[in-house]
Amino acid sequence: MTLIDTPAATAGYLARLPKTDLHCHLIGTVRASTFAELARREKLVLPDSAETIFRDINSLPPDPALYADTRIPVPMGRSADEPATSYSLFKASEWVVSVLQSAEDLTRITYEAFESAHRTSATRHLELFFDYLPPHLEKLGYRGAVEAYADGIRMAERDFGMTGRMIAGIDRSKSGEHAVHLVQQIVDNPHEYVVGIGLDNLETAGPPERFIDAYTLAGAAGLKRTAHSSEHAPIAANTITCLDALGCDRIDHGYFVLEDDAVVERVRADQTPFIVAFTTSRRSWRPWRQASIKAMVDAGLNVILSSDDPGMFPTTLAQEYEIASTSLQLDTSTLRSMSLAGVEASWLPEPEKILLRERFVREFDAL
Numbered sequence: 347m348t349l350i351d352t353p354a355a356t357a358g359y360l361a362r363l364p365k366t367d368l369h370c371h372l373i374g375t376v377r378a379s380t381f382a383e384l385a386r387r388e389k390l391v392l393p394d395s396a397e398t399i400f401r402d403i404n405s406l407p408p409d410p411a412l413y414a415d416t417r418i419p420v421p422m423g424r425s426a427d428e429p430a431t432s433y434s435l436f437k438a439s440e441w442v443v444s445v446l447q448s449a450e451d452l453t454r455i456t457y458e459a460f461e462s463a464h465r466t467s468a469t470r471h472l473e474l475f476f477d478y479l480p481p482h483l484e485k486l487g488y489r490g491a492v493e494a495y496a497d498g499i500r501m502a503e504r505d506f507g508m509t510g511r512m513i514a515g516i517d518r519s520k521s522g523e524h525a526v527h528l529v530q531q532i533v534d535n536p537h538e539y540v541v542g543i544g545l546d547n548l549e550t551a552g553p554p555e556r557f558i559d560a561y562t563l564a565g566a567a568g569l570k571r572t573a574h575s576s577e578h579a580p581i582a583a584n585t586i587t588c589l590d591a592l593g594c595d596r597i598d599h600g601y602f603v604l605e606d607d608a609v610v611e612r613v614r615a616d617q618t619p620f621i622v623a624f625t626t627s628r629r630s631w632r633p634w635r636q637a638s639i640k641a642m643v644d645a646g647l648n649v650i651l652s653s654d655d656p657g658m659f660p661t662t663l664a665q666e667y668e669i670a671s672t673s674l675q676l677d678t679s680t681l682r683s684m685s686l687a688g689v690e691a692s693w694l695p696e697p698e699k700i701l702l703r704e705r706f707v708r709e710f711d712a713l
């Protein structure tokens with residue numbers, strides 16, 4: 347047992363602790379420096395430097411009436427760290443997507459996502475969400491894009507000794523038919539690195555029920571399933587719908603499950619993995635997220651930390667572990683268990699999972 351008695355020693359320990367990152371969006375990992383370089387190349391005129399734009403991303407609070415009676419109060423006013431001028435996550439994502447022009451660009455940002463995770467956070471396994479191709483990249487086709495991502499993963503596996511997989515993100519603000527179309531594309535073009543689907547974007551814009559057909563199709567084809575749930579909508583039952591009607595075996599976020607004791611009891615009994623992140627673009631909500639994650643841990647739920655959009659917010663997975671240590675007062679043995687729970691919840695095939703688990707235990711011993 348290592349003696350860790352100073353904040354700096356704890357931070358160093360947590361930076362070296364081996365980790366999985368199971369909830370991370372490719373576009374949200376793009377570095378400000380890469381975005382700046384590609385924006386120059388594409389002659390995209392930005393209202394500010396790429397660094398400033400990313401630093402000042404701040405989503406506006408939604409309809410306050412939705413959150414009037416939540417058990418953990420959701421702050422609706424501005425918080426002290428909110429920038430005077432801000433950029434929405436969706437606007438920033440749109441700019442980043444617009445400067446991606448080729449398969450090489452997709453390979454580069456994928457490789458850099460792994461490189462950053464490796465360097466900053468000792469991430470050993472990364473599962474990355476990718477989105478629909480925007481119109482200007484449709485020339486690549488689904489297979490071309492997936493091969494471009496896969497090239498980046500293969501290079502990262504070679505250079506950093508990591509493993510990686512891709513998750514197709516379904517935009518819940520679009521129709522159920524659109525989601526079925528996307529899943530059909532994945533089913534018709536099976537790829538070793540594309541192992542599952544997820545559901546993202548604003549939860550209030552697309553209830554999980556809308557995607558039952560798409561998820562049923564994915565499940566029949568052997569794809570794994572997750573969904574962003576109980577994140578923006580203060581509805582614990584959405585998570586039950588994701589588990590029972592969509593067939594999810596893990597949940598991204600899930601803070602509002604705390605609204606319903608019966609739901610908490612169910613997900614505790616099942617040890618459903620909740621892949622959470624402290625650092626969100628909605629700054630005024632950060633204290634609420636911390637309080638919610640603390641309550642989830644205290645309730646005995648299977649909580650696993652992730653980085654979500656580390657390039658844009660910005661954060662690192664190591665920093666998320668540090669917040670858990672400093673703000674939630676979780677000790678290093680709890681954080682080690684959390685990192686091992688990430689191995690269990692990953693979508694690696696069982697033989698690779700066993701190897702990764704053994705590697706984590708070896709690395710814990712050497713810390």
Ligand SMILES: [Zn+2]
Pocket residue numbers: 369370371546574598654
């Ligand atoms: Zn997310």
